[in-house]
Amino acid sequence: MKSREEQPCAGDARGVRVALFTDTLGDxxxxxxxxxxxxxxxxxxxxxLHIFTSTRMPIRDLPNLHNIRPRAAACLPGYRDLxxxxxALRRLSRAMRSFRPDVIHISTPGPIGxxxxxxxxxxxxxxxxVYHTDFPAYVDHLFDDAALTRVARAAMRRFYRPFQxxxxxxxxxxxxxxxxxxxxxxxxRLHPGIxxxxxxxxxxxxxxxPNLGIPSTGVKVLYVGRVSIEKNLPLLTLIWKRLQAIAPDxxxxxxxxxxxxxxxxxEADLESCNAHFLGFRHGEELSRLYASSDFFVFPSTxxxxxxxxxxxxxxxxxALVTDTGGPKEVIRDDxxxxxxxxxxxxxxxAAWVRQIHRLCTHAPLxxxxxxxxxxxxLNYAIQASFDHFWQCHERLAPQAQPAARIEARPxxxxxxxxxxxxVPS
Numbered sequence: 001m002k003s004r005e006e007q008p009c010a011g012d013a014r015g016v017r018v019a020l021f022t023d024t025l026g027d028x029x030x031x032x033x034x035x036x037x038x039x040x041x042x043x044x045x046x047x048x049l050h051i052f053t054s055t056r057m058p059i060r061d062l063p064n065l066h067n068i069r070p071r072a073a074a075c076l077p078g079y080r081d082l083x084x085x086x087x088a089l090r091r092l093s094r095a096m097r098s099f100r101p102d103v104i105h106i107s108t109p110g111p112i113g114x115x116x117x118x119x120x121x122x123x124x125x126x127x128x129x130v131y132h133t134d135f136p137a138y139v140d141h142l143f144d145d146a147a148l149t150r151v152a153r154a155a156m157r158r159f160y161r162p163f164q165x166x167x168x169x170x171x172x173x174x175x176x177x178x179x180x181x182x183x184x185x186x187x188x189r190l191h192p193g194i195x196x197x198x199x200x201x202x203x204x205x206x207x208x209x210p211n212l213g214i215p216s217t218g219v220k221v222l223y224v225g226r227v228s229i230e231k232n233l234p235l236l237t238l239i240w241k242r243l244q245a246i247a248p249d250x251x252x253x254x255x256x257x258x259x260x261x262x263x264x265x266x267e268a269d270l271e272s273c274n275a276h277f278l279g280f281r282h283g284e285e286l287s288r289l290y291a292s293s294d295f296f297v298f299p300s301t302x303x304x305x306x307x308x309x310x311x312x313x314x315x316x317x318x319a320l321v322t323d324t325g326g327p328k329e330v331i332r333d334d335x336x337x338x339x340x341x342x343x344x345x346x347x348x349x350a351a352w353v354r355q356i357h358r359l360c361t362h363a364p365l366x367x368x369x370x371x372x373x374x375x376x377x378l379n380y381a382i383q384a385s386f387d388h389f390w391q392c393h394e395r396l397a398p399q400a401q402p403a404a405r406i407e408a409r410p411x412x413x414x415x416x417x418x419x420x421x422x423v424p425s
Contacts, residue, residue, distance in 0.1 A: 193385020
């Protein structure tokens with residue numbers, strides 16, 4: 001019996017077929033959760049969205065998720081939770097011939113994204129993608145080297161050049177796409193979306209903390225995400241140490257959910273500072289940790305949206321974010337409507353200390369802002385996000401050239417000359 005990766009994909013004969021290529025699907029991050037959510041949504045509404053990846057990580061057993069075994073894979077240096085793979089080009093090509101997509105969508109500009117880009121170019125299939133991750137900003141944070149940052153920006157400009165449509169996750173990153181040479185008619189802001197059933201205040205369970213070695217009393221200040229420098233966690237370390245210094249009797253604990261290369265340094269710096277590092281958490285346990293906390297802190301300046309910020313608000317938590325990047329656009333911080341969080345400068349740690357202390361010592365404010373945050377998150381349902389995503393791809397589909405689309409052929413007819421370096425610039 002053939003494995004699922006070699007079986008023909010069950011496309012929808014009546015509608016548009018979209019093949020989505022991603023380098024992250026089994027990982028624990030906001031992009032992966034978003035992709036899994038739209039996979040669920042496509043099945044629920046009968047849309048032919050099939051997601052293709054290549055990883056050693058387990059993925060869910062769904063008919064529209066396809067994990068093509070990589071030829072080789074290794075963990076990225078310093079990132080045990082991330083891997084780089086050498087895709088099996090022939091097996092990916094075979095899967096595409098089975099599915100015969102009308103549109104190809106590239107979610108990540110990694111090896112799998114490069115394969116999808118190649119197939120789209122080779123068979124003249126309309127190409128769309130999303131700018132999920134600001135890689136030039138990551139390079140800038142990690143290496144602080146202007147030349148490397150320029151190289152990363154040039155690589156992104158080259159990668160997205162042939163795309164007919166590029167989604168940004170926020171208005172700010174729409175401007176960033178303009179800086180990559182992507183014209184206005186090729187840019188669209190994707191409506192944010194999360195699974196509001198998965199992240200909800202009903203999961204609140206203060207009894208979950210003792211099972212993790214954390215007292216159930218006291219205010220819980222939550223961070224969820226990669227524990228790395230590019231998430232600006234040195235700022236959070238500084239803020240939490242200052243808070244402990246000025247308010248040593250404050251009954252508050254920092255809860256860090258996630259892992260990454262900065263974790264050991266952060267743990268050492270925050271030893272005896274009421275900070276707890278839980279590593280990666282999944283499924284309903286993650287939902288409980290969100291809903292059982294009191295507010296959320298996210299100091300990143302490189303996130304194009306910050307899916308975790310929406311998840312926190314949906315769970316009933318006020319959120320503190322920076323004024324740089326996408327997360328500020330899903331936070332309401334004004335005097336006209338009840339605020340759902342605070343938007344603060346990453347260059348003003350004293351302001352972060354003041355607002356964190358204020359929330360720690362003012363339970364009514366936390367509750368009122370948390371309630372407003374939950375209501376705000378209801379505006380970002382995954383259903384609306386997927387509908388917008390799909391409508392944009394439907395508009396691209398008529399550009400497909402039927403004579404040039406991938407056709408299912410006998411395996412012996414495969415071209416052995418399929419090479420990544422044949423991707424046109």
